[in-house]
Amino acid sequence: MQKKAIQIILVAALLILTAGTAFAVGFGTSMLLQRRMETAVVTPAPSSTPSPTETPFVPPTPARPEEETFQLFWEVWQIVKENYYGDLPDMQTVTYGAIRGMLETLGDEYTSFIEPDIAAILEEDASGSFQGIGAFVQMREDGKLEIVSVIEGSPAEAAGLQGGDLVVAVDGQSIVGYSLYEAIILIRGPAGTDVTLTIERPGQEGTFDVTVTRARIEIPVVEWEMRDDGIGYVHLREFSAVATDQLEEALRQILAEHPKGLILDLRDNPGGWLDQAIQVADLFLGDGVVLIERSYEGEEIFRSYDGDIAEDVPLVVLVNGGSASASEIVAGAIQARDRGILLGEQTLGKGSVQRPYRLSDGSELRVTIARWYTPDDVAIHGQGLTPDIEVPFPEDTPPGEDPQLDRAVEYLLTGE
Amino acid sequence: MEQRSDEYASRRETVWGLLVWAAVFVIFFAGGFAAHRISVRRAAEAATRPMGVFWEAWDIVEQNFYGEVPSARVRTYGAIRGFLALLDDPYTVFLEPQPGEVERDRLAGAYGGIGVDLWRDAENRVVLSPYAGSPAEAAGVRNGDFLLAVDSRPVVTATIEEIQARLHGEVGTQVLLTLSRPPTPTLPFTLTVVRQQIQVPSVSYRLLDRDPTIGYLAITSFTERTPQEVEEALRALLGDGASRLIIDLRNNGGGLIQPAVDVCDQFLDRGVILYEVRKDHRERAFRAHRGGLASDLPLVILVNGSTASASEMMAGSLRVHGRAVLVGEPTYGKGSVQLIFTLSDGSSLHVTNAVWLLPDRQPLPETGLTPDIPVAPGGGLEDVQLDRAVRYLQEGE
Numbered sequence: 001m002q003k004k005a006i007q008i009i010l011v012a013a014l015l016i017l018t019a020g021t022a023f024a025v026g027f028g029t030s031m032l033l034q035r036r037m038e039t040a041v042v043t044p045a046p047s048s049t050p051s052p053t054e055t056p057f058v059p060p061t062p063a064r065p066e067e068e069t070f071q072l073f074w075e076v077w078q079i080v081k082e083n084y085y086g087d088l089p090d091m092q093t094v095t096y097g098a099i100r101g102m103l104e105t106l107g108d109e110y111t112s113f114i115e116p117d118i119a120a121i122l123e124e125d126a127s128g129s130f131q132g133i134g135a136f137v138q139m140r141e142d143g144k145l146e147i148v149s150v151i152e153g154s155p156a157e158a159a160g161l162q163g164g165d166l167v168v169a170v171d172g173q174s175i176v177g178y179s180l181y182e183a184i185i186l187i188r189g190p191a192g193t194d195v196t197l198t199i200e201r202p203g204q205e206g207t208f209d210v211t212v213t214r215a216r217i218e219i220p221v222v223e224w225e226m227r228d229d230g231i232g233y234v235h236l237r238e239f240s241a242v243a244t245d246q247l248e249e250a251l252r253q254i255l256a257e258h259p260k261g262l263i264l265d266l267r268d269n270p271g272g273w274l275d276q277a278i279q280v281a282d283l284f285l286g287d288g289v290v291l292i293e294r295s296y297e298g299e300e301i302f303r304s305y306d307g308d309i310a311e312d313v314p315l316v317v318l319v320n321g322g323s324a325s326a327s328e329i330v331a332g333a334i335q336a337r338d339r340g341i342l343l344g345e346q347t348l349g350k351g352s353v354q355r356p357y358r359l360s361d362g363s364e365l366r367v368t369i370a371r372w373y374t375p376d377d378v379a380i381h382g383q384g385l386t387p388d389i390e391v392p393f394p395e396d397t398p399p400g401e402d403p404q405l406d407r408a409v410e411y412l413l414t415g416e
Numbered sequence: 417m418e419q420r421s422d423e424y425a426s427r428r429e430t431v432w433g434l435l436v437w438a439a440v441f442v443i444f445f446a447g448g449f450a451a452h453r454i455s456v457r458r459a460a461e462a463a464t465r466p467m468g469v470f471w472e473a474w475d476i477v478e479q480n481f482y483g484e485v486p487s488a489r490v491r492t493y494g495a496i497r498g499f500l501a502l503l504d505d506p507y508t509v510f511l512e513p514q515p516g517e518v519e520r521d522r523l524a525g526a527y528g529g530i531g532v533d534l535w536r537d538a539e540n541r542v543v544l545s546p547y548a549g550s551p552a553e554a555a556g557v558r559n560g561d562f563l564l565a566v567d568s569r570p571v572v573t574a575t576i577e578e579i580q581a582r583l584h585g586e587v588g589t590q591v592l593l594t595l596s597r598p599p600t601p602t603l604p605f606t607l608t609v610v611r612q613q614i615q616v617p618s619v620s621y622r623l624l625d626r627d628p629t630i631g632y633l634a635i636t637s638f639t640e641r642t643p644q645e646v647e648e649a650l651r652a653l654l655g656d657g658a659s660r661l662i663i664d665l666r667n668n669g670g671g672l673i674q675p676a677v678d679v680c681d682q683f684l685d686r687g688v689i690l691y692e693v694r695k696d697h698r699e700r701a702f703r704a705h706r707g708g709l710a711s712d713l714p715l716v717i718l719v720n721g722s723t724a725s726a727s728e729m730m731a732g733s734l735r736v737h738g739r740a741v742l743v744g745e746p747t748y749g750k751g752s753v754q755l756i757f758t759l760s761d762g763s764s765l766h767v768t769n770a771v772w773l774l775p776d777r778q779p780l781p782e783t784g785l786t787p788d789i790p791v792a793p794g795g796g797l798e799d800v801q802l803d804r805a806v807r808y809l810q811e812g813e
Contacts, residue, residue: 011433014437015436015437015440018437018440018441018444019440019441019443019444020444021441021444022440022441022442022443022444022445022447022448023444023445023447023448023451024448025445025448026444026445026446026447026448026449026450026451026452027448027449027451027452028448028452029445029448029449030448030449030450030452030453031452065488066474066488069488069489069492070488070492070495071760072489072492072493072496072759072760072761072763073492073495073496073499075759075760076496076499076500076510076759076765077499079757079765079767080499080500080503080508080765080767083695083755083767083769084503084505084508084695084767084768084769085693085694085695085752085768085769085770085771086503086505086695086768088503089502089503091467093502094499094502095467095469095470096469097498097499097501097502098467098470098495098496098498098499099469099470099473099495099498100498100501101494101495101496101497101498101499101501102470102473102474102477102491102492102494102495102498103473103477103494104494104497104498105486105490105491105493105494106477106481106483106485106486107483108481108483111477111481113473295482296480296482352482355480357476357480359469359472359473360468360469360472361469363469365472365473365476365477367476367477367480367481368481368482368483369480369481369482370482371482
């Protein structure tokens with residue numbers, strides 16, 4: 001009995017040993033064959049000028065029919081590499097350039113590629129908060145970063161920074177000539193850490209340093225005012241992830257004062273998240289359709305429901321050529337369902353929906369995946385919305401004046 | 417008997433054992449072989465990692481884009497353009513195959529002419545000069561004949577380009593010329609010329625009839641024959657008494673650089689004509705040699721916006737050497753060489769292979785060379801730029 005057991009163990013051990021050896025020999029055979037093939041290919045054509053710094057790049061062998069077509073790209077790449085007079089960009093830059101060129105052929109300006117650094121910033125912004133100093137900035141033509149305004153209660157405000165200040169260096173490193181996003185990357189950082197900005201202030205000699213402690217900043221997207229004439233005014237800057245919450249809070253305070261009417265300002269609002277647009281529209285609309293979305297997956301109807309705080313107050317929506325995407329969804333639904341009137345100028349006409357895809361290296365691809373239509377099934381793509389009352393905003397309007405806002409107030413007070 | 421059966425059984429067991437053993441070996445050998453192959457493929461894929469992001473984007477677009485996705489070929493062309501755009505060089509370009517083009521040329525048949533040079537003289541008459549061995553010469557056209565009409569249509573108000581267009585036509589067809597000849601310029605006669613395929617020389621020349629001390633030499637492009645043609649022209653002009661020269665490089669779009677260098681050499685005795693800088697800053701200097709036919713003759717070079725590449729380098733180089741004054745309009749501004757490759761699918765690729773530097777080691781300005789004496793072309797039939805060049809040579813300003 002015991003003998004038999006030993007025999008079985010021995011046989012099993014022999015088989016395992018055999019299997020292992022066979023596997024190793026198989027693996028080794030393939031390796032040897034491979035090596036012999038490589039030497040056969042490589043040795044006859046040694047590089048005449050061996051340069052140790054340059055890693056030879058072998059274009060991939062096509063694994064599918066499309067890559068077969070794409071071999072032409074490698075043909076070009078090889079020729080340029082061997083013959084082009086100037087320097088070639090690195091492979092990552094080449095990849096990004098190729099992606100952009102490929103997207104170009106789609107003929108859709110909204111399908112776009114965003115490099116990792118910028119994608120990170122945009123994603124942070126769209127979340128509604130970020131870690132930094134709390135200032136709105138823009139890049140001037142002379143390559144200096146200008147602080148446009150500081151967010152109320154932010155570290156930037158506490159440190160005494162003001163609109164008009166120019167940031168010329170960050171932590172001693174000059175940022176003159178940097179791109180907007182390169183500068184922002186340096187200024188942002190984890191909450192609690194310090195950053196020293198070298199500031200040039202118009203009207204003052206020389207520069208001075210300001211040290212700011214970074215914090216988590218909630219980006220304010222809503223500004224509101226209860227006017228003396230009894231009209232409530234609320235301005236939505238963009239449809240970030242916190243748009244509905246901030247807007248609802250503002251509306252709560254305005255409505256508590258029983259306004260005669262409400263002005264929702266969507267001028268120069270470039271849009272944002274689709275779900276925020278639907279929720280914002282829902283704040284003003286009862287049961288019904290907000291928009292119809294058509295994609296390859298079919299048709300989807302997004303609805304609004306009864307029971308929100310601003311479904312009855314008389315409403316004017318201010319729009320202009322900078323009102324795009326999510327702004328047009330909200331304005332379009334309000335107009336199509338006769339919930340209020342649009343006043344101002346023709347909107348941009350971006351009736352498509354993009355979905356962001358994160359690629360493996362952190363870059364982002366925004367792809368148009370659907371078109372949307374107003375509740376009465378009108379496509380606004382390329383057309384835009386025409387206001388019920390068209391009021392231009394002349395270039396030479398004196399600062400502080402707003403003919404569109406004035407007209408909206410007049411309409412709400414007089415009914416025409 | 418029993419023992420035998422035992423033996424038989426044990427032998428059978430051994431055979432079975434061997435078979436099982438062999439089967440196990442074969443199966444695992446194949447397994448090992450395959451495992452290696454797969455690992456090699458994975459590694460190869462990882463080596464092309466940078467473009468991996470490209471394929472991610474490619475797949476996402478294909479699966480999700482709402483709208484018509486162009487063919488893989490079109491998207492590949494787009495990717496190539498996107499790559500080349502990074503080089504920031506307007507002359508490194510990708511051109512899609514144009515199957516219609518060759519076909520069109522074939523159908524149109526060979527293009528012919530009669531082989532004459534023509535210009536307007538001071539009295540606005542159209543003067544002809546037949547190329548040696550041309551159909552025009554064979555039909556009896558002589559140097560200095562005046563052209564009055566082509567196929568009975570007068571040429572009085574036509575531009576030189578319009579007249580040339582009328583003389584051109586399909587090989588084998590006839591054209592009727594109405595001419596007159598100097599001793600009796602008021603006595604017209606006609607000649608019929610059969611159009612043939614013409615080897616157009618890149619150089620034409622004559623002494624100006626308003627001032628026979630000035631030789632006029634026009635170079636339309638730089639081909640392999642150009643240096644020889646220029647040499648013959650210079651010998652003829654100098655032999656006829658030219659003591660100063662106007663070189664017309666207007667509308668000369670360039671061509672080969674070595675002929676341009678050889679032509680420059682006729683006007684220089686020493687020094688560098690130009691530098692050519694290739695990939696990795698490898699540099700080559702083209703030098704002048706002693707014994708140029710016209711190395712001390714006063715020179716004016718006519719240039720315009722279509723004076724490009726090799727011809728711009730010639731104008732620029734002779735100016736840097738203090739050998740020529742440029743009259744006309746700013747030149748095109750292309751101081752680089754492209755190689756042209758035909759790709760496997762018939763598309764073509766132009767790649768900037770080298771840039772040229774003038775003798776003072778300056779590259780050609782992107783905005784082109786600014787003439788020393790700017791002269792706009794003027795709308796009429798007379799050549800005001802040529803007039804200005806003549807005046808400069810006569811009056812020294």
